[in-house]
Amino acid sequence: MSRTDDQHGPLVDLGRERPQVPARARNLSPIVPRASIAGRALVAVVAIMTFLASITTGTVLLISASASEWQSEVASEITIQVRPAPGRDIDRDTAAVTEAMRAQSGIIEIRPxxxxxxxKLLEPWLGSGLSLDDLPVPRVIVARVQPGTALDLxxxxxxxxxxxxxxxxxxxxxxxxxxxSMTGATVIAGIGILALVIVATIISVSFATRGAMAANRPIVEVLHFVxxxxxxxxxxxxxxxxxxxxxGGVIGGGIAMLMFGFSESIAGWFSGTPVGDQFVALLGTxxxxxxxxxxxxxxxxxxxxITAWASRRTLFATLDDIE
Incomplete structure (x- = not known):
């Protein structure tokens, strides 16, 4: 018997009693820790960026839809102003213009x-209770054009x-x-903000990837060695x-969707107020x-x-430096 046997006792072959470890157990521990502080911080950054991007995109969509409705409504109407003139009866001129408009093809509704x-149209600027008899206030006639009609102006x-x-x-x-022009400027501003958000996301992911690679550098070197x-x-x-x-995308995008989902109810609370009316006029419902x-x-x-793509580019650049 050897000296090792004298000190520690004889070696025993456990045989089938040896603990059997499944082959997949070696892969249960990931190379990169999942619940790290850096990982949580990156999730928060991506969530914030996604939320800001979603708010920007949603606002651009709202303004674009409202602007399209404005344009369709304004384009479907024509306004005629009949101004007072010396020696002429404005009521008779208004009636004559109304009859001339009715004879025009493509006009489906006329309201003098x-x-x-x-x-009353001047009350927001001049106030109420003001006598307008001495002022040359024109008469207004609004005509609605049939949609899709090319009117000969x-x-x-x-x-x-x-x-x-x-x-x-x-x-x-x-x-x-x-x-x-306003809609185009809003879309351009929204695209600019989205570009800034994407750039900030790429930079954040790049730093997070380099930090994770630096923290796991010994593991990466061992993997290279084997x-x-x-x-x-x-x-x-x-x-x-x-x-x-x-x-991060699900958290940020989900919060933004919930905010837009409840925005209609929140807007209903302020309906009838000047602030609520302005928002409805600008962004619809x-x-x-x-x-x-x-x-x-x-x-x-x-x-x-984009997060995965930025990390991939940073990963290969970092791996070249490790080698």
Missing amino acids: FTKDESA AALRRRVSAASPSASVDDHRAWIERMR GAGDRYIANRFLRHFLRLGLQ FSLRPSGYLVLAAQAVLIAA
Whole structure:
């Protein structure tokens, strides 16, 4: 018997009594810790970025939808102003212009405003109780155009001028152009904010990936020593960061969707107030369409994919430095 046997006793072969460890048990412990402080911080950053991106996209969609409704409503109406002129009866001129408009093809509804109704249009600027008898307040006639009809504005203007020389036709083209400019500027601003959010996400993910690689550098070196390739190591990190990106995207996008879902109810609380009326005039009912929610969900998945892509690029660059 050897000295080792004298000190520790004889060796015993356990045989079948040896503890059997499943082959998959060696893979249960991930290379990158899942519940690390850096991982939670990255989830929070991705969630905040996704929330900001979703709010921006949702607001752009709301403004675009409201602007489209404004443009369709304004484009479907034509306003005629009949101004007082010396030696002419404004009531007779208004009736003559109304009859001339009824003879125009493509116009389905005509509404001449009375003197009192025309005066009420000026109350927001001049106040109520003011006598407008001595002021040259024009009469307003609103005509609704049949949708899809190409109206001959030149012929309409000639017909209106023949009925009353002091009448003028306004087809609201200037307002429509302003709405289009405002909508375009809003979309461009939204795209700019989304670009900044994506850049900030890429930078955050890159720093988080380098930090995770630095913290697990000994493990990566051992994996290299036993023959693991860069692709094998990168896939382990890639799954980790893709999972974190999906978690952050679901949290941020979900909170944004809930906010838009409850926004219509919240807007109802302020209905009838000046602030509520302004928001309704600007953003409509402040509720997204179903297609808008699909856009927000796709955006959350896109940010998660960007997170995985940024981590992959950083991973291979870091692995080259380790080697």
